[in-house]
């Protein structure tokens with residue numbers, strides 16, 4: 372098994388090296404600065420005001436769970452708030468927001484988190500122009516009052532309770548699945564004993580999965596690539612986030628020094644894996660290179676948020692469902708559900724799995740995978756797993772504003 376793990380790590384490293392050749396994701400010297408943070412409460416709603424030196428892409432959403440949080444992500448901005456530490460810090464909250472925390476992240480993302488004492492829903496997010504090209508960004512979050520607990524009159528007034536449904540309708544009722552065909556272009560991935568290439572296998576499987584999912588009418592599928600092209604890892608990750616995917620599935624085929632090793636496997640992110648991914652990201656120049664690395668409890672805390680506490684749980688649950696379906700159609704690797712630090716699994720709020728269809732270095736696995744009917748069976752099994760995953764799950768109350 373050690374050999375297997377080494378092979379996997381090599382696969383991950385290869386990806387990282389290739390990604391390093393790509394444009395850095397971190398903002399350049401002209402990055403916008405978040406110059407002020409104000410958290411205030413009006414009529415039960417909490418409003419976060421952030422003053423920025425220039426407009427940026429932003430995203431607001433609520434993370435559910437034991438510790439509900441409101442999250443405001445800014446792309447291409449750095450925290451330099453007046454009267455507060457640059458890079459990362461914290462301050463008092465207001466209303467049902469207990470406190471706010473903020474941190475710059477290596478990926479170029481800057482995050483502000485409100486720790487909420489109760490579940491919340493995202494309210495209005497708006498911008499006002501400031502003199503000199505700056506922007507004042509105001510994002511609101513209100514307590515998510517259960518409709519049953521509210522008296523009829525209040526119910527009539529709490530139109531925002533309906534907001535969750537409305538926003539989900541806007542977003543379309545179909546679940547968004549991002550399917551990532553591993554490798555591509557100048558990155559062929561693993562090579563088979565009889566000459567097959569991982570990048571071809573993964574593309575064919577991804578196209579099949581798309582067709583199967585779209586045919587149900589329940590899913591909107593976004594492919595990270597639909598041709599033999601090279602795509603840096605940050606872009607794959609970005610597509611999961613930009614499309615607010617409900618699921619991210621990265622399709623791969625495995626390789627091992629030991630030709631006897633065979634079987635499919637499913638990977639999800641682990642806390643340790645996430646840490647390794649971050650370390651790799653730093654060493655591979657994904658990180659923001661300006662200034663010294665910020666390390667404080669607050670940063671670690673937010674980084675942990677970024678390593679998807681809730682998402683980890685959802686991903687693991689989905690992985691189990693996939694394994695259950697795959698077991699009907701293909702041999703599985705021992706300890707099939709594994710945890711790793713693959714970059715593509717690092718999206719903070721998108722449940723994600725990395726699926727290894729089998730070992731191209733094993734003659735039987737390769738023969739199976741070279742058969743289009745087998746690939747179809749595999750993708751049918753994944754489709755059934757996706758159906759089962761969502762059948763037992765109400766729509767997420769994660770709202771995004773642009």
Ligand SMILES: [Zn+2]
Nearest residue numbers: 553560623624
């Ligand atoms: Zn691969």
